[in-house]
Amino acid sequence: MTPIAITMMIIAMVTIWGGLGLAMWNLARHPEDEDELPTPEEMPHEL
Amino acid sequence: MTKSSASRGGTAAPARRETFSSRRLFILSAIGSAVGLGNIWRFPYVAYENGGGAFLIPYLVALLCAGIPLLFLDYSIGHRFRGSAPLAYRRLHRAAEPIGWWQVLICFVIAVYYAAIIAWAAMYAWFSITQAWGDDAEGFFFNNYLHTADQAGLSFDFVSSVFFPMLAVWIVTIVIMVAGVNKGISRANAVILPLLVVMFVILVVQSLFLDGAMEGLNAFFTPNWDSLQNPGVWAAAFGHIFFSLSVAFGIMVTYSSYLKRKTDLTGSGMVVAFANSGFEILAGIGVFAALGFMSVASGQAVDEVASGGIGLAFVAFPTIVSEAPFGAVLGVLFFGSLVFAGLTSLISILEVIVAAFQDKLGWSRKAATLVVTIPIALISLILFPTTTGIHLLDTSDAFVNQFGILACALVTVIVVSAGLGSLPRLQKHLNRTSTVKMGAGWRILVGGIVPVALGYMLINEIQTKSSEQYSGYPAWFNGVFGWGMAGALIVGAVLLSLIPWGEKSKLKDAEYEEFNAAEELDGDVDNNREDVKA
Numbered sequence: 001m002t003p004i005a006i007t008m009m010i011i012a013m014v015t016i017w018g019g020l021g022l023a024m025w026n027l028a029r030h031p032e033d034e035d036e037l038p039t040p041e042e043m044p045h046e047l
Numbered sequence: 048m049t050k051s052s053a054s055r056g057g058t059a060a061p062a063r064r065e066t067f068s069s070r071r072l073f074i075l076s077a078i079g080s081a082v083g084l085g086n087i088w089r090f091p092y093v094a095y096e097n098g099g100g101a102f103l104i105p106y107l108v109a110l111l112c113a114g115i116p117l118l119f120l121d122y123s124i125g126h127r128f129r130g131s132a133p134l135a136y137r138r139l140h141r142a143a144e145p146i147g148w149w150q151v152l153i154c155f156v157i158a159v160y161y162a163a164i165i166a167w168a169a170m171y172a173w174f175s176i177t178q179a180w181g182d183d184a185e186g187f188f189f190n191n192y193l194h195t196a197d198q199a200g201l202s203f204d205f206v207s208s209v210f211f212p213m214l215a216v217w218i219v220t221i222v223i224m225v226a227g228v229n230k231g232i233s234r235a236n237a238v239i240l241p242l243l244v245v246m247f248v249i250l251v252v253q254s255l256f257l258d259g260a261m262e263g264l265n266a267f268f269t270p271n272w273d274s275l276q277n278p279g280v281w282a283a284a285f286g287h288i289f290f291s292l293s294v295a296f297g298i299m300v301t302y303s304s305y306l307k308r309k310t311d312l313t314g315s316g317m318v319v320a321f322a323n324s325g326f327e328i329l330a331g332i333g334v335f336a337a338l339g340f341m342s343v344a345s346g347q348a349v350d351e352v353a354s355g356g357i358g359l360a361f362v363a364f365p366t367i368v369s370e371a372p373f374g375a376v377l378g379v380l381f382f383g384s385l386v387f388a389g390l391t392s393l394i395s396i397l398e399v400i401v402a403a404f405q406d407k408l409g410w411s412r413k414a415a416t417l418v419v420t421i422p423i424a425l426i427s428l429i430l431f432p433t434t435t436g437i438h439l440l441d442t443s444d445a446f447v448n449q450f451g452i453l454a455c456a457l458v459t460v461i462v463v464s465a466g467l468g469s470l471p472r473l474q475k476h477l478n479r480t481s482t483v484k485m486g487a488g489w490r491i492l493v494g495g496i497v498p499v500a501l502g503y504m505l506i507n508e509i510q511t512k513s514s515e516q517y518s519g520y521p522a523w524f525n526g527v528f529g530w531g532m533a534g535a536l537i538v539g540a541v542l543l544s545l546i547p548w549g550e551k552s553k554l555k556d557a558e559y560e561e562f563n564a565a566e567e568l569d570g571d572v573d574n575n576r577e578d579v580k581a
Contacts, residue, residue, distance in 0.1 A: 001261050001264055001265045001268070002265060002269060004100070004269060004270060005099075005100060005264065005265045005267075005268040005269045005270075006268070007100075008099075008100025008101075008103065008268045008269070008270050009100070009264065009268040009332075011100075011103065012100070012103050012268070012328055013328060015103070015107060016321060016324045016325050016327075016328050017321075017325050017328070019317075019321040019324075019325075020318065020321035020322055020324075020325045023314070023317035023318040023320075023321050024318055026314055026317065026482060026483065027070075027311065027314045027315065027317075027318055027482075029482075030311055030314060030482045032069065032070050032310075032311075033309045
């Protein structure tokens with residue numbers, strides 16, 4: 001592979017997968033509101 | 048309504064709207080929907096054809112300026128108005144309901160042919176073991192497997208080797224759909240998506256060890272900077288992102304309607320969008336490493352062997368499977384990935400239709416699913432496992448999937464932004480529960496940049512499809528199953544929106560009224576309400 005192709009491959013990986021990592025990190029820092037989790041009684045009957 | 052009474056009544060509505068039991072399951076399901084066949088067989092070729100490594104720039108611009116903002120628009124509508132596409136748009140404004148039905152009808156057309164491709168891929172996973180195509184993968188696919196008719200038309204000469212796998216695909220899908228959002232869709236995605244990622248990673252690793260893999264990657268990532276001056280390359284990036292993220296055809300509206308009231312919409316959306324793109328990059332690496340091997344093995348340049356879509360999956364890849372060491376493993380992984388990626392997307396497409404009927408008629412999950420999916424499966428099984436199935440699939444995909452969704456998306460953003468002036472209200476809704484706050488920039492992107500990009504792409508599509516007969520098919524065929532079908536969906540959407548919402552429908556259910564009251568307490572104001580406008 002040429003140096004420019006390697007560079008572009010690394011930039012693509014870092015940008016996209018790095019973006020995914022950041023998005024997941026952001027979500028992990030803000031866990032779901034436990035009050036909003038449905039209790040078993042509140043779960044809808046699906047059938 | 049109890050479970051027993053629901054089952055006794057058959058068509059009685061459940062007491063509460065189904066919800067994803069956790070944010071994680073919603074994200075997995077949304078990624079499952081977004082990661083489809085296009086990620087594997089479309090992105091690598093689109094990127095290669097449009098500047099290689101340089102394509103990353105328009106791709107990222109399109110992702111950040113159009114894909115993610117549109118995804119958030121879908122989330123905000125589905126989550127705020129808690130309904131399937133027709134119900135959510137109806138609650139946004141009475142005049143917007145046809146948009147929802149248009150999206151439902153687009154999903155109907157896509158669903159009937161999507162199952163055929165999954166069935167082909169399933170059969171090809173098996174053929175990879177026997178290498179049934181011999182030395183001529185192209186001839187095998189079109190003649191020996193599909194028995195393709197010479198002339199496009201409507202034939203009822205059935206091909207059993209397509210019919211039975213399609214039947215199996217429909218049975219599996221219907222079983223998942225009947226089980227509901229939590230027990231069916233969530234569980235299926237929670238199992239299939241990780242499996243898909245693991246299989247694809249193994250495929251990529253195996254491809255990277257093939258002779259010529261680096262030549263393939265070199266071709267894929269070498270930038271052609273001049274291509275950035277070509278507006279067509281930018282249109283390709285916007286077009287790809289738009290189709291890849293499953294935005295503007297009801298799926299994300301429907302899925303987000305199953306989220307709990309306080310859910311981080313934008314934070315979850317970021318994960319979905321970047322996971323979808325992350326999978327595409329992975330697919331690009333895997334596919335071009337394999338194409339590099341094919342190029343070296345055949346003594347041709349990479350640009351001579353590179354292809355996308357059906358040509359890549361059912362012609363180029365079988366050739367690679369025949370020549371590569373452990374080719375059977377590579378084939379099973381590749382076609383298995385197509386099956387899994389397609390299945391999770393098909394589920395989400397069908398959910399748009401099932402949810403719409405459930406909301407409009409107030410039916411139970413089971414009744415709505417069976418009444419909706421069985422006729423769709425029958426239509427699919429009558430039209431596509433035939434000798435003309437591939438022609439019909441090709442035309443439906445070109446006119447309804449590509450052209451129809453573009454037109455529907457353009458109408459949607461214009462109606463919601465300029466027509467109803469609802470963007471500030473939806474922006475506030477996004478910001479009430481989300482961690483990544485949207486500012487005026489989001490409104491400018493959705494109300495300004497996105498319509499311009501969509502308008503440009505739509506005009507291009509109309510010019511291309513009007514200038515010559517699509518794929519060389521007869522004019523009557525493209526007229527009926529292309530233009531005719533695309534137009535009929537609009538007429539059908541308007542007619543469906545004229546059917547009144549009955550007493551049993553979900554339009555004014557108590558749960559939504561309660562949700563609405565809580566939203567209004569939090570500051571939500573309907574800008575189209577008469578007293579507010581006055």
